[in-house]
Amino acid sequence: MGKYIVRRLLQMIPVLLGTTFIIYMMVFVLPGSPLDGKCGERPCPDAFVKKFEEEFNLDKPVLLRYLLYLGNLFRGNLGTNFYGNSVLDELRQRFPTTLELALIAVFFIIVVGIGLGVIAGIRKGRFADHLITVTTLILISMPVFVIGGLAQMVFGLKLGWFPVTATDGTFNQLLLPGMVLASLYIAYVARLTRTSLIENLRADYVRTAKAKGLTRGRQVGLHALRNSMIPVVTYIGLSFGGLMGGAIVTERIFNINGIGFFLYRSITQRDGVSVVGTIALIVIVYLFVNLLVDLLYGVLDPRISLD
Amino acid sequence: MRVRTRSIAAVALASSVALLAAACGGQSGTGSTTAQGQEGGEISVRGCTPENPLIPTNTNEVCGGNVLDAVTAKLVHYNSDTAKPENDIAESIETTDNQNFTIKLKTGYKFSDGTEVKAHNFVDAWNWGAYGPNGQLNSYFFEPIEGFADTQCTDEACKTAKSETMSGLKVVDDYTFTIKTTSPVSNLPVRLGYTAFAPQSDAFLNASDKTELGKLPIGAGPFKVTSNTATEIVIEKFADYSGSNKPHVDKVTFKIYNDTSAAFNDVVANNLDLTDVIPADQLVGDAWKSQLPDRNGSRETGIIQVMTFSSKDTQLKNVDLRRALSMAIDRDLITKQIFNGARTPATGWVSPVVDGYKAGACGDNCTFNKDEAKKLYDAAGGYDGTLLLSVNGDGGHKLWADAVCNQWKANLGVDCKVNITPDFKTLRQQINNRELTGLFRSGWQMDYPSIENFLTPIYATGASSNDGDYSNANFDAKLKEAAAATSSDEANTLYQEAEQILGQDMPTIPQWYQNSQFGYSTKVTNVKMTPFSTWDLSAVQVK
Numbered sequence: 001m002g003k004y005i006v007r008r009l010l011q012m013i014p015v016l017l018g019t020t021f022i023i024y025m026m027v028f029v030l031p032g033s034p035l036d037g038k039c040g041e042r043p044c045p046d047a048f049v050k051k052f053e054e055e056f057n058l059d060k061p062v063l064l065r066y067l068l069y070l071g072n073l074f075r076g077n078l079g080t081n082f083y084g085n086s087v088l089d090e091l092r093q094r095f096p097t098t099l100e101l102a103l104i105a106v107f108f109i110i111v112v113g114i115g116l117g118v119i120a121g122i123r124k125g126r127f128a129d130h131l132i133t134v135t136t137l138i139l140i141s142m143p144v145f146v147i148g149g150l151a152q153m154v155f156g157l158k159l160g161w162f163p164v165t166a167t168d169g170t171f172n173q174l175l176l177p178g179m180v181l182a183s184l185y186i187a188y189v190a191r192l193t194r195t196s197l198i199e200n201l202r203a204d205y206v207r208t209a210k211a212k213g214l215t216r217g218r219q220v221g222l223h224a225l226r227n228s229m230i231p232v233v234t235y236i237g238l239s240f241g242g243l244m245g246g247a248i249v250t251e252r253i254f255n256i257n258g259i260g261f262f263l264y265r266s267i268t269q270r271d272g273v274s275v276v277g278t279i280a281l282i283v284i285v286y287l288f289v290n291l292l293v294d295l296l297y298g299v300l301d302p303r304i305s306l307d
Numbered sequence: 308m309r310v311r312t313r314s315i316a317a318v319a320l321a322s323s324v325a326l327l328a329a330a331c332g333g334q335s336g337t338g339s340t341t342a343q344g345q346e347g348g349e350i351s352v353r354g355c356t357p358e359n360p361l362i363p364t365n366t367n368e369v370c371g372g373n374v375l376d377a378v379t380a381k382l383v384h385y386n387s388d389t390a391k392p393e394n395d396i397a398e399s400i401e402t403t404d405n406q407n408f409t410i411k412l413k414t415g416y417k418f419s420d421g422t423e424v425k426a427h428n429f430v431d432a433w434n435w436g437a438y439g440p441n442g443q444l445n446s447y448f449f450e451p452i453e454g455f456a457d458t459q460c461t462d463e464a465c466k467t468a469k470s471e472t473m474s475g476l477k478v479v480d481d482y483t484f485t486i487k488t489t490s491p492v493s494n495l496p497v498r499l500g501y502t503a504f505a506p507q508s509d510a511f512l513n514a515s516d517k518t519e520l521g522k523l524p525i526g527a528g529p530f531k532v533t534s535n536t537a538t539e540i541v542i543e544k545f546a547d548y549s550g551s552n553k554p555h556v557d558k559v560t561f562k563i564y565n566d567t568s569a570a571f572n573d574v575v576a577n578n579l580d581l582t583d584v585i586p587a588d589q590l591v592g593d594a595w596k597s598q599l600p601d602r603n604g605s606r607e608t609g610i611i612q613v614m615t616f617s618s619k620d621t622q623l624k625n626v627d628l629r630r631a632l633s634m635a636i637d638r639d640l641i642t643k644q645i646f647n648g649a650r651t652p653a654t655g656w657v658s659p660v661v662d663g664y665k666a667g668a669c670g671d672n673c674t675f676n677k678d679e680a681k682k683l684y685d686a687a688g689g690y691d692g693t694l695l696l697s698v699n700g701d702g703g704h705k706l707w708a709d710a711v712c713n714q715w716k717a718n719l720g721v722d723c724k725v726n727i728t729p730d731f732k733t734l735r736q737q738i739n740n741r742e743l744t745g746l747f748r749s750g751w752q753m754d755y756p757s758i759e760n761f762l763t764p765i766y767a768t769g770a771s772s773n774d775g776d777y778s779n780a781n782f783d784a785k786l787k788e789a790a791a792a793t794s795s796d797e798a799n800t801l802y803q804e805a806e807q808i809l810g811q812d813m814p815t816i817p818q819w820y821q822n823s824q825f826g827y828s829t830k831v832t833n834v835k836m837t838p839f840s841t842w843d844l845s846a847v848q849v850k
Contacts, residue, residue, distance in 0.1 A: 037732035042771040050465035051442025255569035
């Protein structure tokens with residue numbers, strides 16, 4: 001197990017190098033300069049341009065710049081962005097909000113998604129199953145900006161049950177966006193749980209359990225469900241990794257100052273340093289969550305050996 | 308010019324740069340509310356992330372500008388109703404020839420670190436801002452001062468300059484200094500209210516690393532910055548402020564909003580007190596007014612939108628063709644139907660809010676007359692090929708551009724196509740590289756409230772924002788004559804004559820003047836927007 005973890009951690013290094021390299025090249029080799037439009041309707045003063053280029057190494061060949069960047073990255077320095085702020089600082093201020101939002105969303109995904117899936121699974125073909133299938137279909141078909149906009153309008157503005165935006169990032173404010181963010185994943189998780197559970201309920205070991213005289217609850221809860229969770233855990237784990245990368249649309253609708261909107265703004269402002277730094281962080285988080293999911297397999301199904 | 312980069316936002320704001328001016332206070336009666344308010348209290352204001360450190364000589368966009376406006380005091384202050392310059396730190400600004408100015412300061416003005424504002428704080432700050440190797444964005448504002456050229460970089464890497472100081476600035480005593488300009492500048496006193504001319508504290512000037520002071524700047528204004536994070540910027544009333552713009556509220560929090568709809572919804576729900584941008588979809592059918600009954604306003608601001616003829620396009624050099632294109636646009640219809648009155652049809656090249664404005668410089672050329680337009684168009688031989696109208700796609704410009712194109716098609720029979728660039732930055736890049744043909748959108752927001760600010764930087768030969776490469780010796784001569792005029796009335800008359808020349812040459816097609824809309828919560832009163840489309844934070848009160 002220990003060996004496995006070390007191997008996986010070592011594998012992260014080439015992945016991180018590869019992604020940062022690709023993103024760096026994409027951001028800085030593509031046409032367009034952060035100085036375009038920076039001075040409005042007039043070109044920037046020459047002296048400003050010179051200083052700007054020197055400060056951000058824009059006057060050096062792009063490969064050399066990447067190496068300089070990498071050197072700083074491994075010393076934990078993500079650089080200064082074109083707004084003159086430390087990228088690490090920006091991320092540090094925003095990451096907790098995104099993390100909180102992701103945790104709230106995952107909480108709803110687990111409770112509601114798996115709950116609905118189990119109900120649909122054990123009541124296969126009955127009314128509850130159909131209702132859940134249709135509802136999740138609707139959720140899957142609705143783009144998040146529609147759900148988000150509607151939820152904000154109805155629950156925030158009209159009914160006043162929730163704060164309209166999450167500008168300060170408090171728990172209260174993040175509840176509604178968390179639910180919105182979760183809604184799509186809930187639909188997938190419910191369907192995944194349902195299919196997986198139905199499959200397992202037909203398996204021999206469940207029939208054996210039934211024959212042994214176990215209660216319905218123990219058959220489903222202890223035997224069938226545990227085995228049905230493997231694909232679901234993978235899915236939830238990966239979506240958690242995705243959620244931590246920020247949710248651009250939801251963060252924008254509810255004005256959440258998290259990673260997602262920061263990334264979006266940095267891309268539109270051609271703030272390359274911020275883009276690369278943010279993506280490096282997202283990649284690292286994603287890799288760790290992935291590792292965690294793989295480790296969980298062993299716990300859920302002892303037959304899967306990691307060594 | 309101040310850059311507006313609210314690209315997400317609505318109709319137009321995105322990036323129409325320009326600074327503006329003036330005010331016609333009376334006309335825009337809805338610019339303020341009047342109920343009684345109390346002293347003290349806190350308010351929250353929609354903010355956005357400053358794009359540069361908060362240094363007056365290095366900030367040219369609204370996000371940082373809104374904060375700096377509140378924390379700096381300048382020699383003069385623009386009246387928030389009329390945009391007229393009034394002495395602030397200056398006791399007097401005197402000149403006999405518009406070239407040598409003597410400035411006397413009031414005593415007792417303090418920076419937020421407790422030190423007194425003295426003459427050298429101005430002179431040193433301006434020298435620092437102009438000095439090439441410091442690479443300040445707003446350095447061009449010091450260009451009229453004698454010796455500016457010597458402070459510009461002499462080497463390729465921009466590390467050295469002939470002089471660190473401008474010879475035209477001299478400290479006489481603690482409260483007096485003199486400015487000498489290279490040539491006469493009749494409106495220099497008006498310009499001195501622009502943020503770039505703010506004084507700097509000794510602490511700032513002596514600091515070798517100015518990063519921290521770019522986050523929490525030291526100014527002599529009515530507020531001081533007490534906290535500056537990724538999500539909010541907090542400014543608090545500065546107790547030792549001795550000017551006349553004393554605020555009523557104790558604390559203002561600029562909350563960073565990434566999306567204008569979110570800010571608007573928060574104002575509707577009373578979670579946010581002031582928003583200065585109304586989302587485009589709310590302007591349709593005046594929806595925003597019904598959402599914010601009795602707590603909305605609109606203000607005429609010094610922003611003008613024009614279409615510039617590409618200098619690359621030889622066909623468009625024909626003045627009659629230019630006039631035909633201008634006359635074929637029904638500005639009244641577009642401003643009513645598309646902007647719901649948030650724009651006013653332009654009759655010239657200068658915003659009505661500035662000192663020296665005179666209506667009608669564009670005359671018949673800006674009056675809708677499709678028969679005359681068609682006649683001129685045919686006589687000029689028409690336009691071969693497809694006429695491109697380029698606008699940026701991130702500012703809500705597509706609607707009016709389509710309308711203009713359709714009117715040209717219908718009224719003149721020209722084959723017109725709207726060319727949309729992904730964003731403002733791309734549009735500016737293509738304009739600066741002179742890559743576009745046909746016409747493209749330009750906006751101008753005034754830096755300081757003077758008719759001159761709408762003419763010289765845009766239409767003088769070789770000027771920094773002369774995107775259409777317009778050049779007319781008579782026009783340049785008029786500007787020079789006006790700059791040397793001895794009285795401001797005389798200067799204004801000469802500038803108006805210069806504007807008349809634009810009416811003959813049509814270097815651009817004036818479209819409309821822009822009004823700014825704003826909304827506020829039920830908690831505040833006396834909400835006032837300035838002609839620069841910034842808040843008058845000294846006026847607003849908590850109910």
